[in-house]
Each structure stands twice: as structure tokens, then as C-alpha cells.
Amino acid sequence: MVLDRHGLDGMSMRQVAAELGVTVSALYAHVSSKDDLLELMYTRLFDDFEMPEADPERWQEQLLEFARAGRQRLLSHRDMARISMAHVPFTAELLPHVEGLLAIFRTAGLPDRIAAEAGDLISTYIDGFVLEEGMWQDRAAQQGGDGSSLARPDWREMADDMQNYFASLPEADFPHLRALSGLMVTDSSDERFDIGLQIILRGLASYLPDREDRATSDG
Amino acid sequence: MVLDRHGLDGMSMRQVAAELGVTVSALYAHVSSKDDLLELMYTRLFDDFEMPEADPERWQEQLLEFARAGRQRLLSHRDMARISMAHVPFTAELLPHVEGLLAIFRTAGLPDRIAAEAGDLISTYIDGFVLEEGMWQDRAAQQGGDGSSLARPDWREMADDMQNYFASLPEADFPHLRALSGLMVTDSSDERFDIGLQIILRGLASYLPDREDRATSDG
DNA sequence: ACCTGAACACCGTTCAAGT
DNA sequence: ACCTGAACACCGTTCAAGT
Numbered sequence: 001m002v003l004d005r006h007g008l009d010g011m012s013m014r015q016v017a018a019e020l021g022v023t024v025s026a027l028y029a030h031v032s033s034k035d036d037l038l039e040l041m042y043t044r045l046f047d048d049f050e051m052p053e054a055d056p057e058r059w060q061e062q063l064l065e066f067a068r069a070g071r072q073r074l075l076s077h078r079d080m081a082r083i084s085m086a087h088v089p090f091t092a093e094l095l096p097h098v099e100g101l102l103a104i105f106r107t108a109g110l111p112d113r114i115a116a117e118a119g120d121l122i123s124t125y126i127d128g129f130v131l132e133e134g135m136w137q138d139r140a141a142q143q144g145g146d147g148s149s150l151a152r153p154d155w156r157e158m159a160d161d162m163q164n165y166f167a168s169l170p171e172a173d174f175p176h177l178r179a180l181s182g183l184m185v186t187d188s189s190d191e192r193f194d195i196g197l198q199i200i201l202r203g204l205a206s207y208l209p210d211r212e213d214r215a216t217s218d219g
Numbered sequence: 220m221v222l223d224r225h226g227l228d229g230m231s232m233r234q235v236a237a238e239l240g241v242t243v244s245a246l247y248a249h250v251s252s253k254d255d256l257l258e259l260m261y262t263r264l265f266d267d268f269e270m271p272e273a274d275p276e277r278w279q280e281q282l283l284e285f286a287r288a289g290r291q292r293l294l295s296h297r298d299m300a301r302i303s304m305a306h307v308p309f310t311a312e313l314l315p316h317v318e319g320l321l322a323i324f325r326t327a328g329l330p331d332r333i334a335a336e337a338g339d340l341i342s343t344y345i346d347g348f349v350l351e352e353g354m355w356q357d358r359a360a361q362q363g364g365d366g367s368s369l370a371r372p373d374w375r376e377m378a379d380d381m382q383n384y385f386a387s388l389p390e391a392d393f394p395h396l397r398a399l400s401g402l403m404v405t406d407s408s409d410e411r412f413d414i415g416l417q418i419i420l421r422g423l424a425s426y427l428p429d430r431e432d433r434a435t436s437d438g
Numbered sequence: 439a440c441c442t443g444a445a446c447a448c449c450g451t452t453c454a455a456g457t
Numbered sequence: 458a459c460c461t462g463a464a465c466a467c468c469g470t471t472c473a474a475g476t
Contacts, residue, residue: 102395128347176321183335203422
């Protein structure tokens with residue numbers, strides 16, 4: 001199959017067929033449904049995804065890298081976050097990744113109960129975040145117009161507008177929003193992703209049995 | 220507008236129109252697009268959503284209750300999690316809820332930087348979780364068949380199958396999955412939701428400046 | 439084994455026309 | 458002010474028929 005370079009948005013079966021120079025119905029000889037096709041693409045997407053050797057001294061960095069890399073893959077093709085969400089990752093191709101995640105959690109010292117749920121939480125976070133940012137992009141592009149007349153949305157300008165809006169709210173009703181107006185819309189997607197993940201990782205760390213700054217006592 | 224009782228799945232404009240005893244095109248006199256309609260429903264959905272008075276002694280319980288209540292609302296109508304995700308909650312109707320969340324974070328003592336991102340994280344979690352569980356339900360229902368011949372999916376049986384599958388994996392390649400096979404698929408959605416949220420809340424708590432068990436010193 | 443053409447049962451949206 | 462009817466430009470999927 002040669003349909004890995006897409007970038008399409010709505011990605012309809014008809015468009016895929018057209019791109020392959022073939023009728024729509026021909027696709028159904030190779031694939032039982034659109035969902036099936038997306039599933040194939042999804043599996044391919046993580047084909048060469050390498051899981052690190054679990055290192056208990058670096059478990060947080062390893063998870064951060066894992067999550068960032070996962071987000072990047074999902075961002076590289078449209079709709080991948082949605083199909084990722086629809087999947088329980090218990091297929092033959094994806095199980096090694098689940099195992100790799102569990103290895104990181106358990107060798108780090110997390111209790112089994114938490115280790116069993118942590119992968120789920122991180123996956124939900126990655127999928128949810130990517131899906132959300134995709135939707136926001138779509139909405140912004142949609143509002144910005146078809147590239148014809150109006151100037152394109154201008155990200156920084158929007159942020160400024162928001163900031164001014166928050167600062168202009170009545171003090172009596174919105175003291176906290178006013179106080180944080182300078183912090184609410186300033187970060188890039190990358191920063192927001194990392195901060196959210198950091199909070200999750202610190203939550204996981206809180207379950208570690210011994211939380212002292214153990215000097216690297218080799219023995 | 221009288222279209223708040225739906226439960227519809229695909230919820231097409233045509234179905235809405237039929238339910239109201241009207242042609243499709245008539246809808247466009249009241250609503251500029253399907254997205255607009257969903258937006259109206261979404262706003263209505265949180266009309267009477269009460270935010271608690273921020274209590275620094277109970278901030279974690281308050282957030283847990285907030286998240287549970289939010290999830291319940293989103294579950295009550297199809298597609299609401301998706302439209303929720305597409306929205307930055309900075310509309311006149313939703314701003315009071317954002318303010319209420321910020322109040323909880325800040326009176327609890329979280330640093331402003333974290334408070335500004337925490338609401339985002341929790342919202343992404345709620346939306347992502349609900350969207351995911353909806354998709355899993357859809358898939359299960361789809362596979363289970365149209366209620367005709369085969370016995371319906373039977374939740375517990377599926378969990379047992381999964382557990383057996385994990386336990387049967389080769390020890391050399393999947394030691395951690397094998398070790399956790401009894402914990403990977405046992406929890407209900409409600410439990411998984413709470414555990415994930417608990418991890419996030421403990422992550423937030425890790426940013427509190429003084430983390431001692433302060434006796435309730437009044438004064 | 440792989441494809442085509444035509445059809446079926448849907449979508450969201452628009453627009454002239456009616457009362 | 459509110460609705461209808463018909464159309465436009467799409468969907469995913471199926472199925473008999475071709476080579």
C-alpha cells in the first residue's frame with residue numbers, strides 16, 4: 001500500500017481513491033472499511049517507534065520524550081489522534097510499546113496499581129491534547145477565512161486581544177482571571193503540552209515509596 | 220428552542236428537523252450551521268452548573284467533584300465531549316466556571332503559572348476521557364452486532380479474555396504485562412476516571428509551597 | 439486477482455419561492 | 458417571520474459486471 005503520504009484533512013475514501021488513480025470501489029478489495037484503512041495507517045505510524053531501555057534514574061525524562069515523540073507522530077497525519085483514541089492499544093503491533101511503558105513505570109518503583117493505569121492516563125492525555133489542538137487549528141483556519149481577503153489570524157494578536165479582554169473584566173466578578181490575564185494565553189502548544197505532562201509526571205512521582213534525594217549510592 | 224432531549228448518536232440536521240416536524244432548511248433560519256447548533260446545546264448543557272465557593276482545605280475534593288460532574292454532563296448527550304474539545308471556554312457563559320476553577324487553584328496556594336494551566340489540563344483530561352469512552356462503547360456495540368444473533372458483548376467476559384491473553388504472553392518479551400495482567404482491565408470507567416484524576420491532583424499538590432501536615436491552626 | 443460503473447442511502451448547506 | 462422544495466456537492470458502502 002502506498003498511501004502513507006497524505007496530509008489530507010477530511011480524507012475521504014473518494015479522495016484516497018483519486019490520489020491512487022483508481023475508483024472508490026476498488027479500495028474495498030483491499031480494505032473492509034474506512035475505519036479499517038485508518039487502523040492500518042495507525043499501526044504503520046508506530047512501526048519504527050523505539051521504546052527506550054527503562055532507566056529508573058531517568059524515568060521522568062524517558063516518559064517526557066515518549067510523550068513528545070508520540071504527539072509528533074500523531075500530529076504528522078490528520079485524524080490519527082481520533083483513531084488512536086478509538087483504539088485500545090492491545091494489538092500485536094502495539095503491545096511492545098505498552099510493555100515498554102510498564103517497564104519504565106515499574107522499574108521506577110511505582111506501585112503496580114498505579115503502573116497499570118499510568119499508561120492509560122498518559123495516552124489519554126496525548127490523544128486528547130493532540131485532538132484538541134487539531135480542532136482549535138481547524139476553527140482558527142475556518143474563521144480566518146479562505147486565505148482570500150482578510151489578513152490571516154495572526155496568533156500573537158489574538159493572544160493580545162484575549163489578554164486585554166481578561167484584563168477588562170469586572171474586578172468584582174473575575175478577580176482571578178484578571179490576576180492571571182498575563183498567563184492564560186501566552187504559552188505555545190509545545191509549552192502547554194510539556195507543563196501538563198510535567199504535572200502528571202509529578203503526580204506519578206508522588207506514589208514512589210521512598211522520596212528522599214538518594215545519592216547515587218552504587219553497590 | 221426545544222431540542223434538548225436527544226440522545227441521538229450521529230445527530231444529523233435532518234434528524235433534528237424530522238424530530239421537530241419541520242424541513243431541514245427551516246433550521247437554518249434559527250441557526251447558522253450545525254456547529255452553531257451544537258454550540259448552543261453545549262452552552263445550555265452547563266447553564267445551571269454551580270461552582271463551589273473555593274475552600275482551601277478541600278480543594279482536591281472540590282476538583283474531584285467538579286470533574287465528576289463535568290463528565291456526567293458530557294456523557295448525558297452524544298458528541299458533547301467533541302464539541303467541548305473544539306471550544307476554548309472563553310465565552311460569556313463559561314467564563315464564570317473558569318473563574319471558579321482558578322479560585323480553587325489560587326486559594327489552595329498553587330503558583331500562578333500552574334494555576335493558569337491546571338484548568339486546561341483538567342478540561343483536556345475530562346474531554347479526552349469522555350470522548351475515548353464514547354468511542355470504545357461505539358466500537359464494542361458495533362462489534363457486538365445489531366442485537367440480533369450473537370449474545371451481547373458481555374463486559375466481564377471480555378475482561379477475562381484480555382486477562383488470559385496477557386497471562387499467556389511469552390515471559391521473555393512481556394514480563395511486566397504478565398505481572399500486571401490482573402490489574403490491566405479490571406477497573407470500571409468510573410474507577411479509571413477517578414484514578415487518573417487523582418494522579419493529576421497529586422501532581423498539582425506537589426507545587427504547593429508548604430507541604431507539611433499543618434494542623435488546622437485557626438487565627 | 440483486480441478493477442469499473444452505477445446505484446443506495448445518507449450528509450450539510452443554499453436559495454428561490456411561498457404564506 | 459417562518460417555512461417548503463428542490464437542488465448542489467459531497468459522503469461510505471455494495472454489487473453486478475467486466476478483463
